[in-house]
Amino acid sequence: MPGWRRPVERQRWASNRANLTFVMHARCCPNIRKCSIERNLSGEADELMGRNVDAPSRLNAVARYALATVLVALALLISLALQKSFGNPFWFFFSVAVILSTWFGRTGPGWLSVVCSTLAVMYYFTPPIHSFAVSPTDLPYFLTFVACEVGAAQLISWRRRTEDALRQARDELELRVAERTAELKNANEALLERMNEQKRTEETLQATQAELARAARITTIGELTASIAHEVNQPLAAVVANADACVAWLSRPHPDLWEARAAAERATEGATRASDVIARIRSLITKATPEKSRVLINRVMKETAILAEGQAARNNVAIELELSPESPVVLGDSIQLQQVILNLVMNAIDAMTTVTDRPRTLTLRSESPDNGHIRVVVQDSGIGLTEDVKGRLFEPFFTTRSKGMGMGLSISRSIIEAHGGRLWAESNGSGGATFQFTLAREDRTSA
Amino acid sequence: MKEQEPTVFVIDDDRMIRDGLQSLIRSVGLRVETFASAQDFLGAKRPDTPACLVLDVRMPGLSGLDLQLKLRDDGIPIPIIFITGHGDIPMSVRAMKEGAHEFLTKPVRGQDLLDAVQKALASDRALRQERLEANEIRSRFESLTPREKEVLDLVVEGLLNKQIADQLGMSELTVKTHRAHVMEKTHADSLAHLVRMAEKRKSSIRK
Numbered sequence: 001m002p003g004w005r006r007p008v009e010r011q012r013w014a015s016n017r018a019n020l021t022f023v024m025h026a027r028c029c030p031n032i033r034k035c036s037i038e039r040n041l042s043g044e045a046d047e048l049m050g051r052n053v054d055a056p057s058r059l060n061a062v063a064r065y066a067l068a069t070v071l072v073a074l075a076l077l078i079s080l081a082l083q084k085s086f087g088n089p090f091w092f093f094f095s096v097a098v099i100l101s102t103w104f105g106r107t108g109p110g111w112l113s114v115v116c117s118t119l120a121v122m123y124y125f126t127p128p129i130h131s132f133a134v135s136p137t138d139l140p141y142f143l144t145f146v147a148c149e150v151g152a153a154q155l156i157s158w159r160r161r162t163e164d165a166l167r168q169a170r171d172e173l174e175l176r177v178a179e180r181t182a183e184l185k186n187a188n189e190a191l192l193e194r195m196n197e198q199k200r201t202e203e204t205l206q207a208t209q210a211e212l213a214r215a216a217r218i219t220t221i222g223e224l225t226a227s228i229a230h231e232v233n234q235p236l237a238a239v240v241a242n243a244d245a246c247v248a249w250l251s252r253p254h255p256d257l258w259e260a261r262a263a264a265e266r267a268t269e270g271a272t273r274a275s276d277v278i279a280r281i282r283s284l285i286t287k288a289t290p291e292k293s294r295v296l297i298n299r300v301m302k303e304t305a306i307l308a309e310g311q312a313a314r315n316n317v318a319i320e321l322e323l324s325p326e327s328p329v330v331l332g333d334s335i336q337l338q339q340v341i342l343n344l345v346m347n348a349i350d351a352m353t354t355v356t357d358r359p360r361t362l363t364l365r366s367e368s369p370d371n372g373h374i375r376v377v378v379q380d381s382g383i384g385l386t387e388d389v390k391g392r393l394f395e396p397f398f399t400t401r402s403k404g405m406g407m408g409l410s411i412s413r414s415i416i417e418a419h420g421g422r423l424w425a426e427s428n429g430s431g432g433a434t435f436q437f438t439l440a441r442e443d444r445t446s447a
Numbered sequence: 448m449k450e451q452e453p454t455v456f457v458i459d460d461d462r463m464i465r466d467g468l469q470s471l472i473r474s475v476g477l478r479v480e481t482f483a484s485a486q487d488f489l490g491a492k493r494p495d496t497p498a499c500l501v502l503d504v505r506m507p508g509l510s511g512l513d514l515q516l517k518l519r520d521d522g523i524p525i526p527i528i529f530i531t532g533h534g535d536i537p538m539s540v541r542a543m544k545e546g547a548h549e550f551l552t553k554p555v556r557g558q559d560l561l562d563a564v565q566k567a568l569a570s571d572r573a574l575r576q577e578r579l580e581a582n583e584i585r586s587r588f589e590s591l592t593p594r595e596k597e598v599l600d601l602v603v604e605g606l607l608n609k610q611i612a613d614q615l616g617m618s619e620l621t622v623k624t625h626r627a628h629v630m631e632k633t634h635a636d637s638l639a640h641l642v643r644m645a646e647k648r649k650s651s652i653r654k
Contacts, residue, residue, distance in 0.1 A: 230505075233532045234461055237553035241467030244557025248474035256474075263470045270463050313460070313507045 061108070068101035068109035072116040080124060091121060091145055098149050102156035110153040118146050230310035231277045238270035280307065294442055295334040297366055297374055298323040304341045305364055308349065312362065317349050322365040328374040329443040332419045340412040340423070344378040344435045347408065351382025351433065358431070373438050381432040385425060393425055451496040453568045458482045458514070459503040459530070464553075468501060471557050472564060485509035489517070497575055499548065499567035501560070504531040504538065512538070515545050524574065526567035530555055584648050587633045595632070598625040602638070603645045 075093035094117035102110030119132065126134045126142050134142050246263035249256045280303065305319050312319050330337075345364065352360040363379040385393070392398045394413045409423075416423040416437045423437040455472050459465045460483055469479045478496075482488040486509055488500075504511040515527055526548035531538065539550045548570065549563040591599065594615075601611045608626070612619040635641035 230532050233553055235463065237530075237532070237555065238461065238463035238467050240554035241464055241471055241557065241560075244560075245467055245471035245474055248471055248557060248561075252474065259470060259474065263467065266463055266466055266470075270467075273463070313505055316507065316510065318507055 064105035064109045065112060068097075068105045068113040069116065071097040071101050072113050072120065075117065076120045076124065083125070091125065094121060094145075095148060095152055098153050099156050102153045103160055106160060107153075107157045110157050114146075114149045114153045117149055121145060230314075231307070232274055234310075235270040235274035235277065239267045239274070242267035242270060292331050292333060294329050295332050295337060296327060297330055297337070297376065297439070298327050300334055300338050301341060301364055301366055301376065304338050304345060307338075307342060308345045311346065312349055315349050315353050315360065317352055317360040317362050319345075320361060320363045322363060324366040324368050324374065326368055328366065328368055328441050330374060330419070330439045331442040332439065333415075336415045337419070340415050340437070341376060341378070343408040343412050347435070348378050348380035348382060348433075351380050351384075355382055368441070369438075372441055374441050375436055375438050377434060377436040379428065379432065379434045381428075381430070384431050385427045385433045390425060390427070394423075451494075452478055453497040453499075453572070454478045454480060454494055455499055455501060455564055455568070456480050456482065456488060456493075456525075457501045458485060458488050458506070458511070459501075460484060460506045461503070464503075468555075468560070471560065472501075475561055477564070477568075485511070485514040485517075488514070497568050497572040498525055499564060499571055500525055500527045501564065502527050502529055504529050504542070512542060512545075515542065515547065519545065526571050528560070528563045528567055530560075581647060584633075584644050588644075588648055590632050591629060595625050595629050598622060599629050599641075599645070602626060602629070603642050 072094065075097040078093050079091065094113075098110060098113045098117055101113035105113075121142065122132045122134055123130060126138045128135065242263045246260045246267065249260035249263060301323060302321065305321050308319065341364070345362065348362050352362070358381055361381050363377070365377040365379070367375050367377065369375055389400060394409050398410075413423045416439070419439055421437050421439040423435070426434045426436075428434055455477050457465055457468045457472070457479060458481070459468065462483070465481045465483070469481050472479045480491070482491065484506060485502075489509075502511040502514060509517070511527075511529055511531075518525060518527075527542075527546075528549040528551065529539070529542050529547050530551050530553055532553045539547075542550055548567045551559060551563065588596075588599075597615060598611060601614060606614070608619050608622045612622045615622070629635075630641065633641060633644060635644065
């Protein structure tokens with residue numbers, strides 16, 4: 001029974017396994033799948049043809065035939081001994097010999113024992129004794145005996161084969177289960193390994209991205225170094241001038257305390273401004289993880305304008321700040337948003353360095369086109385965008401500057417998209433370019 | 448001549464620096480006027496007194512260097528003390544070549560600035576004095592008649608009356624009369640004084 005059901009099941013298993021294997025190895029080694037199926041199918045064919053069943057018995061075939069002969073001889077000796085003592089031959093011992101020979105020796109030895117038993121009975125026990133002839137009176141009895149022998153051999157042989165097949169099937173099944181279990185375990189391990197690997201890759205990717213973003217920030221900061229030096233130096237110069245003035249007022253023959261006090265206050269103010277600049281720069285460099293909070297976009301824009309002021313002044317660029325009177329609030333990372341705006345502003349200043357025939361004006365504007373959104377617009381009167389440049393602006397490592405890394409806009413866009421917004425660029429009709437992004441308003445959407 | 452009260456002009460776009468410098472300069476008793484940009488300065492009415500300019504190099508709009516060139520082109524001679532956040536050599540060389548009086552880097556030490564301001568004012572005072580004198584001499588010389596001018600030129604060259612009379616085809620007596628008029632009109636005490644004034648006038652015309 002299992003003999004004809006198995007192949008179907010096996011094929012199903014094999015194909016299942018094959019699918020799994022395919023999924024697992026398809027990318028790195030497509031051959032593995034084919035190999036394992038072939039090996040599997042050929043093994044199956046062997047078993048179906050019974051090669052494995054016969055293999056062990058063929059080794060001791062001689063022993064099995066010898067066993068059959070010995071058993072028949074033993075039956076003959078017992079029968080002869082019993083005939084001598086009781087006069088009646090106990091032929092059923094031959095049946096026992098045939099049964100045992102067939103059971104233990106399988107079919108061939110079984111038939112040998114049948115033939116030997118028949119000959120022995122013909123020779124020793126059917127009159128005429130010591131001849132292979134059979135008297136007509138004993139013929140029915142003898143034939144019955146032969147029929148019984150043959151029947152027994154046939155039956156036992158069939159039974160034995162069934163038994164063997166069953167055992168074989170069970171052993172095989174166990175083996176197969178063990179094999180499959182091992183394979184599944186391997187597959188599972190491979191899968192886990194792959195998952196870990198993917199996780200590691202993702203982690204590396206994330207780290208690289210973070211590093212890249214940081215590198216871009218630092219590059220921007222590198223470009224800003226002069227600006228920062230100016231930003232810090234400016235309040236320091238104010239501190240020194242005012243402190244000197246304070247001392248001068250106090251050193252007069254009649255110290256002017258009111259003037260001295262005013263100067264000292266301005267010195268303090270300057271020092272505070274210097275430390276503010278440093279705090280802003282620090283927050284810009286820090287590897288901050290995105291932290292979403294309520295952000296007053298106008299304030300971020302104002303701070304950015306202050307940061308960019310030095311750079312703008314050096315390039316004779318006037319920054320015009322047009323802030324939405326509604327003071328809109330968005331949900332986001334204020335440092336990242338400042339990074340984006342600063343990047344757009346710096347690009348705008350760069351785009352205007354070669355402009356001489358018109359005022360270099362940078363407009364930084366926030367507006368609320370509808371209740372749900374805010375729009376931040378950075379507009380310059382610079383060289384503008386050619387169609388080719390416009391198409392590639394946001395590609396990583398695309399830059400029009402000799403010293404640029406080409407990451408600024410690409411990172412800016414991913415930051416804005418991570419905030420659920422949109423960042424795009426347009427050419428102005430009157431020359432120059434407009435970069436703008438939209439973000440959802442937090443103060444309206446939550447209300 | 449009456450000494451007018453000198454004025455220091457401070458031009459810086461940074462309010463705190465502007466106020467600090469103003470306070471510092473005022474503390475030594477000088478008059479200060481502040482401006483947030485070069486344009487504001489150009490647009491303002493400036494008193495006719497000895498003055499100097501304390502000027503930030505980098506400013507939005509018209510930069511310090513631009514202002515320096517504009518003042519030179521407009522013929523407004525005023526000593527300039529530049530202040531810069533970045534001690535950038537090519538820029539300071541350019542500024543000095545164009546006649547900057549001093550070039551200081553931020554943060555500026557108070558005493559350095561005051562010293563520079565005093566020196567600049569002194570130099571402006573001297574220049575103004577010189578200019579006044581030159582103007583005075585010019586106006587005196589311009590009151591001479593053409594004939595007197597001819598006589599003057601030859602006198603200054605060191606010719607004797609007789610030689611002048613020969614060259615101009617007039618009598619020695621006429622030369623003497625002209626000469627007396629020249630001495631009188633130019634307020635010259637002696638021949639040497641007259642020669643010095645003539646030299647000064649020449650050099651001021653050359654300028």
